[in-house]
Amino acid sequence: MKFNYDLEFKNNSNTNFWKQNTPLIEYCETLGINIPHYCYHKGLSISGNCRMCLVELKNSPKPVVSCAMNAKSCLANGDIYTNSSLVKKARENVLEFLLLNHPLDCPICDQGGECDLQDQSLFFGLTKKRFYSFKRVVMDKNIGPIVKTVMTRCIHCTRCVRFAAEIAGVEDIGMFGRGLHSEIGTYVEKIFQSELSGNVIDLCPVGALTSKPYPFISRNWELKNVTSIDYSDGFGTPVQLALKNNQIIKVLPGYEKATYKTNWISDKTRFSFDGMFSPEKIVYSFIDNNNKKSFISLSWKKLFKEFFCTLYFQNHLSKHFYQPHQITVCLDKNISLEVLNLLNILSHKHSFFKLRQSEIQNLNVDLEQNYLLNSSLDHSKILSSDTCLLIGINPRYEGSKLNLTLRSRYLKGNFKILHVGSLFNLTFSTYNLSSNIKILKSLVEGNNLFCQEFVNSSNPILISNSEIFKRKDAFSLVNMLKSLTKYINLYSQSNDLNQLNILNPTLNDAGFANLNHLKAVKYKDFRNSTGIYFINNSFSTSNVKKLLSLKLLNFFQNYKPENKLLITQNSTLETKTIALLKKGFDISNHMHLPNAIFFETAGTYINTEGTVNKVAKVVTSSGQTKSDWQIIRKILSYSKKTLFISNLLKNNKLTYNCNTTHNFKNYIGFQHYAVSTLNSVAFQLFKKVAKYPLDTFKFKSKRKKLYKSQLRFWLNDFYVDGKDFNSKYSSTMIQCSKLSRLNNTNFKY
Known part of the structure; x- marks a missing residue:
């Protein structure tokens, strides 16, 4: 590999800052050099236990593991060789050891055609095997209705173990035993209870973990891939659909352009689509006149x-x-x-x-910030924050993408999460204040101990969801939350203005x-x-x-x-x-x-x-x-042909009342504001012009009500009781719901 070390690593450009701590294997991929690997994954920590990514470093006595070595430190000493005779021999030996106990069941394996072990043994492996003893057999584990296990195929790359511990936050999967007797599974007989458990199917490089709802259906070369979005929550994350014979076979994670990574998707996104094609689906029109006969x-x-x-x-x-x-x-x-x-x-x-x-x-729809996760709540904003207040929201089940962002920030340290609402496990520790509205009132008044947290914090974040708008006192509650953000902006140490962020659970809530x-x-x-x-x-x-x-x-x-x-x-x-x-x-x-x-x-x-x-x-x-x-x-179109509708109308032309739908001129007459035209900077340029003194004003403002009730106590069932009405007809989601209700007590039936 020929390169200029000073130009690559010693410049202070922001675009090249990622090279400072990147692994050697990732740096080589950016140059178009692909190094075979099994245990390495961009979204997980470095393990370095498969030894497939060995490369030769100049002046080094032995091959080095490229995923565990820093690119800057390696390339400072000299050149690296990724296709030398030493590297080829090392890859052959590693693959021979990986295939010692691996069963030769590729024709019936669901991973066939998209198996890393299959592809790399073809390119880098030996042509003749030298091991003729009996292969060991590992018992399969039942870890739930999502993931099908054939543990004899496992090559111990520990991707699933690291995913469960680092991303999902449910540390149920691990490795036990030593040497020939090492296995991956749950330490006691239990299921892998996580809303993200289906991602281990994509992570597994061999056929040890495959999809349980759809076994033996299709091969990779028979499928057509189409890009779409997730319909189960409000984020609309990109997904890939695998089609065969005008049917959706599986849903895979898509590529996130904002973060340049393949995203993690929930089990509901991955497997609830079969509810759309269930036997309960009605594909023919009918009229029911309350007759005893069948529908017409x-x-x-x-x-x-x-x-x-x-x-x-x-x-x-x-x-x-x-x-x-x-x-x-x-x-x-x-x-x-x-x-x-x-x-x-x-x-x-x-x-x-x-x-x-x-x-x-x-809901007050005058401003978009009243019903959106505002543009200020991006990944960099959360990274620069050290305090977060969750108000009546369960991001783990209502927006798994938001929960993953909060968890990744929590794992970096110095991040305190306060929560008002029902008790549940968010896969990271939180301080539950209460589920009553009185606690919010005390926060706004400054009579709570946790007010000091906001004063000493930098860039505090307030997140709620659209469920609070269903309350009768929604306007009063939202005004109280806005007052809280106002006081936080006044007294916090950050220079940025914070806003209340609203998470929408449905796909087109904001468009509505x-x-x-x-x-x-x-x-x-x-x-x-x-x-x-x-x-x-x-x-x-x-x-x-x-x-x-x-x-x-x-x-x-x-x-x-x-x-x-x-x-x-x-x-x-x-x-x-x-x-x-x-x-x-x-x-x-x-x-x-x-x-x-x-x-x-x-x-x-x-x-x-x-x-x-x-x-x-x-x-x-x-x-x-x-x-x-x-x-x-x-x-x-039919309404034009009918007689009675034309009689009800003055004419059949499409007319709009422009004063109420499109032209907002002279509709900004607030109580003490001058009448002006509404534009993008109108609210900043308004000058207060009081036509009447406050004490002589004719009308009194309406007294706002605030109910001291529970903000939110019972939670909707994530799998079958969501905002998308098709998941309740999915057989896979029904099985997952039964298992989750055995362990969780705060889901309403």
């Missing part, structure tokens, strides 16, 4: 005709009762921006379409808030509507459950039973909840429009960090399913 299946043309004929009849009937005609469209936050914009056009074009969201959320702030569906929407239209809704949300329970208990006395129309647009149906809904609200007609799942449609989403992610269609839709965008566009 129709084509899309007949279905839309029936849809608008029913609406026409409902409208004609409501005119006799002098009631306004209204259709409530209830949305979930997993739908794409394109569908949201199309529904917005539909509601502007036809005033009787009312958009509602399924869950209550008292960016478009418009929709009201939550309420009882009066059911009462005043002749049709209720659910799009991608999970009927297990707390708000819908509460409305249904109160109606079945006859809490709403003034409800007039009418023949309402229920329209569901979803890939699955919760039949028990639908039956209760039809019984409680006297719904006689039920129409189902089958829509495509996440991987069967293209869309745009905004993640919790404010990054726009675009997703392409990767799988062909089956049956009658169409994307949400296609269905709503058809409703728009």
Whole structure:
């Protein structure tokens, strides 16, 4: 290897600073020289026990281990040789020892075709074996429903052991025994209980740890790889999909461009996709008229005709009762921006379409920083911080990417994490203050001992999640948290301004808030509507459950039973909840429009960090399913042909009220601010102009309520009770959920 040592290592350029402490094997990879290895991995610590990465160093009496040697110290002494006769002989000997006890079962091994041991023995190994004694046999371990073990194939690279200890934070896997009797496994018979356990499948260089849900399905050369994003949480991390015969076979971690590394993904990201293709998936449209006969299946043309004929009849009937005609469209936050914009056009074009969201959320959408993990919360910000306050959030199960960042910072030392909320294990130690709101009040007032931590800290971080916006006192609680950040900025030693960071659990929560702030569906929407239209809704949300329970208990006395129309647009149906809904609200007609799942449609989403992610269609839709965008566009086009809708409108042209949607001029009249035009720097340039003295002002400000209740006590089940409604139909996630509930007590059933 020829290079200029002074130019490479003695310059102080920030771009070359990574070379100062990099291993020799990584430095060679940047020059295009690949050194074979097994135990080395960029995301793990150095072990140096496989000895496959031996290289020859000039003036050295023996080969050196390139993963355990610093590039700067090695290259200071002289040149290195990566393909000399000594190196070739060393690699042959190492591979011969690795294959002494390895079984020759490559044809039936799931790792075949993507096995490092297979590839490197072909390139660097011997052509003839010299070992004819019996191979040793190691018993397989049952470490859960995710990872399948064939421990006889293990070459003791200890990647899985280091991953469990350093990344996952669950030190259940280790090596025991010595010499010929050494094994890797759990010390006692137990499962590997971690939400990141599936990553050891990718880490294992041989077939010792493979995927248990999908054994003996395909080979690597039969698969087609497509890039997509994670749909299970709010980060939308990049993933790779392996396709075969229009089916998704497996989900692998993708490449993170921001950190230049392959990311770690959770078990839910990796294995919950089979819930989308479960037998419960409905791929045909139908109409249920409460007859004892089976459902009536129709084509899309007949279905839309029936849809608008029913609406026409409902409208004609409501005119006799002098009631306004209204259709409530209830949305979930997993739908794409394109569908949201199309529904917005539909509601502007036809005033009787009312958009509602399924869950209550008292959110202030004036500024993006009110509902995002702000741009200040990047990796460098967390590295420079020494204090973090978690408020009613469980990052381990709500955003594993955030939890991994906090854990890596914690392992570096001098990082104190305070937590307000339910007790749980975040894989690193935290100080649990309380789960009551009173502790936050004492922090804001400065009457708590931990206030001193914020005063003496540098760049403290405050992180919460969007669950706090479901409380009735959400505005008061958020204002109190903003006051806390304000006081921290005043008294802390850092120069940077800190903000409250909000973690969103769903894929397009931020995009939903960016478009418009929709009201939550309420009882009066059911009462005043002749049709209720659910799009991608999970009927297990707390708000819908509460409305249904109160109606079945006859809490709403003034409800007039009418023949309402229920329209569901979803890939699955919760039949028990639908039956209760039809019984409680006297719904006689039920129409189902089958829509495509996440991987069967293209869309745009905004993640919790404010990054726009675009997703392409990767799988062909089956049956009658169409994307949400296609269905709503058809409703728009059919609405022009129907007589009753054209009578309700002045004209069929698409019109916007520009004063309320696009032009924000003269709408900034705060109590003591001058009226001005809103732009990017408006809030910084405003001057306070008090038109009235404070004591003579006509109106008093509303008194804000704050409930002294638990911030959050019971946690959602990570595997089956998340915001994505497909995971509950996944057989793998159901098995994982059963096992996790045996060990954890603070998950609600």
